[in-house]
Amino acid sequence: GALAGTGVALAVAAPGETPAAVFAAGQALYLAAATVLLVLGRERALLGALVPLAGAVPAFRWDLPGPLRIGLLLASLTAAVVLAALVLRPGLRRAAAGRGGPPRAASLPYGLFGLGSGLLVLHAGVGATPVGGAGAVVALTLSMGPAEWLLHRFRGESLTRLRTLTTARAFRRAVTGTLVLCLGGYLTVLVSLALAVTLAWPGAPWPTLPRLLSLLLVGTALWLGLLLQAFGAVLGAATVCLLAAAAQTALPAAGPVAAGGAAAVLAVLTCVLLVRPTAHRV
Template sequence: MLRSGLAALTVALAVGAAWYALRPALRADPAPGPVPRLAHSLPYGLFGLAAGTLATLAGRQDPYAVIVLTLSMGPAEWLLYRYRGLAVAALRASASPAGFRLRAARALLVCVAAYLAPIAASTPLIDTPPAQLLALGAVLWTALLLQAFGVAWSSAALCLGAAATATALPHVSSLPAATAQLAGCTAAASALLAAAVRHLGRPTAHA
């Protein structure tokens, strides 16, 4: 009963906070121009589905893993903002495209490490293997970063692939669920980081 009440209270507070934040936009006149097509938001919904699936699978193995990931979303949002600042500073400090690519990649690695460090510090307190939780965290944060820069479809597809792998492998093979999720998230995290280095290493991505 207490757990259900806390969940309902959390949802109510989230809805209230969203309504409060959106009040000015709801009162303002619509922006001129055509209404964005619903299909443009589809990859973001698919990413949410994939992220929810991965978090659910992790929670079935260890509920405390979901708590760690939930608490990590605060630093995640700040680091997304911080990366933008670091990338703009790198753009101003670079005299060549190669120099900017190097600085942008370094900023990316710094932000990924800063996000994963608290998650790694929490792993002794929970039952989830560190590699599994870190791989999942890397997938979620890097996908959010790419989506913030408009790279929506590829990040959603990679996250869906990780979710499908983690869901299907235990049913079609002898792999345990934890190993299946580790395999799917490690592959997706590697591909997402490679995509981030390639896309965010272009100065035009930060214009």
């Protein structure tokens, strides 16, 4: 993954954009290391690797020296790579994957969902002004933490209802209510982050109502897609996100319509699949 990301970054970089390509290569390497840590259950180690980036928070208001900014990024990247290498070192006991695991083709829908989601975020970042578009991307990126927590909360609440409720109708109503609350909570966080980024970023334009609505539609599609992925319905989520991203790529003006359509279809899929008690049995 890191090699593929680096190759794409170098391939699309225009003359004079070498620093941007190097930054993208660093991102690809970090994502590879972070994936290793998350898959192997080393979330706290990854959190520790991200601590140096807290030193960049003042950059929202003040222009930090270039060497300091580069040093903070390199410190976090180095920590993530070293920690990933440590957990992968020979002799460390890990759960055996072996040849008895699922076929590699089974992971393809997850990669396609990631591609579709990334393209939706990319289109959300293409604004009338570079700063305004970057603010949307920052808000979506920062919202992934609360999004994961709300996904966990939804699953926990659903399992509780599965144990305590005795009829399928009562379970459907309870799960639907929990879904609305969790999705509403995520969108509230997303709007709050978008406004906070606007206030903290010097010169950032105030988000217009259409752009804010478009951001909410993209956020809805992403969160519902992550929810379906968590319950094993990743193929449907990947298909919807890829189609929406393809529509925006072919016709950029159709961005809000494509994101809204994706959000609506994913909402229907979620309601159809996740209101069934059998979807929550583990």
